[in-house]
Amino acid sequence: MAGGSPPVTVALPDGVVHLRHHLDETAQQDLVNRILHAIGEEFWFQPTTPRWNRPFSVRMSNLGTLGWVSDRRGYRYQPVHPESGLPWPAMPAALQELWREVAGHPALPEACLVNLYRGTARMGLHQDRDEHDLSAPVVSVSLGDTAMFRLGGTERNAPTRSFPLASGDVLVLGGPARLAFHGIDRILPGSSTLIPGGGRINLTLRRVGQPLAKVASTGS
Numbered sequence: 001m002a003g004g005s006p007p008v009t010v011a012l013p014d015g016v017v018h019l020r021h022h023l024d025e026t027a028q029q030d031l032v033n034r035i036l037h038a039i040g041e042e043f044w045f046q047p048t049t050p051r052w053n054r055p056f057s058v059r060m061s062n063l064g065t066l067g068w069v070s071d072r073r074g075y076r077y078q079p080v081h082p083e084s085g086l087p088w089p090a091m092p093a094a095l096q097e098l099w100r101e102v103a104g105h106p107a108l109p110e111a112c113l114v115n116l117y118r119g120t121a122r123m124g125l126h127q128d129r130d131e132h133d134l135s136a137p138v139v140s141v142s143l144g145d146t147a148m149f150r151l152g153g154t155e156r157n158a159p160t161r162s163f164p165l166a167s168g169d170v171l172v173l174g175g176p177a178r179l180a181f182h183g184i185d186r187i188l189p190g191s192s193t194l195i196p197g198g199g200r201i202n203l204t205l206r207r208v209g210q211p212l213a214k215v216a217s218t219g220s
């Protein structure tokens with residue numbers, strides 16, 4: 001250690017866990033292969049904003065029994081692709097394993113939203129609040145090009161910070177940070193060769209259902 005500087009660690013707000021390089025290169029490659037194979041050509045869609053119907057700069061797909069979609073009718077979860085009406089492809093077991101490992105929540109996620117960022121794609125500051133079960137965290141996996149992630153507080157005008165999310169990083173937003181505003185300022189093109197054609201894939205694992213307590217109380 002002589003002459004070395006101490007590692008710089010930046011404290012994150014309560015409820016935010018950033019697991020750097022949580023997935024090694026083999027696991028990243030395996031996940032990308034499985035996801036792209038499951039989605040094929042037919043399960044991508046172009047989300048648009050509610051009301052104004054403007055296209056997002058990312059393309060999206062979903063894996064699991066529910067998927068998040070956005071179009072002029074609004075934001076929602078649904079079991080089928082918005083154009084073809086086909087059920088979403090299954091969520092790979094490796095993602096359920098990852099959830100068990102890091103989420104600290106007994107029920108599995110029903111939805112994995114897949115965002116594809118190419119070129120100048122970005123995502124504005126927003127909250128993930130279309131889920132009923134806010135006791136479960138959102139678990140995010142970054143694959144491919146590094147992204148500059150922006151994290152704020154639970155009020156839109158709270159101060160924000162930004163930090164890079166690299167390929168293989170896992171970020172958990174839970175507890176007091178479950179409704180934290182967040183977004184992607186930009187990706188750093190060419191920082192990874194993992195994604196065929198370049199860019200970044202982000203996976204977010206989401207538990208949608210009713211909180212467990214409510215399910216239990218209606219059971220008898």
Ligand code: SIN
Nearest residue numbers: 115123140184202204
């Ligand atoms: C999202 O908030 O849906 C995506 C975040 C990310 O791409 O890291």
Ligand code: MN
Nearest residue numbers: 126127128182
């Ligand atoms: Mn989000």
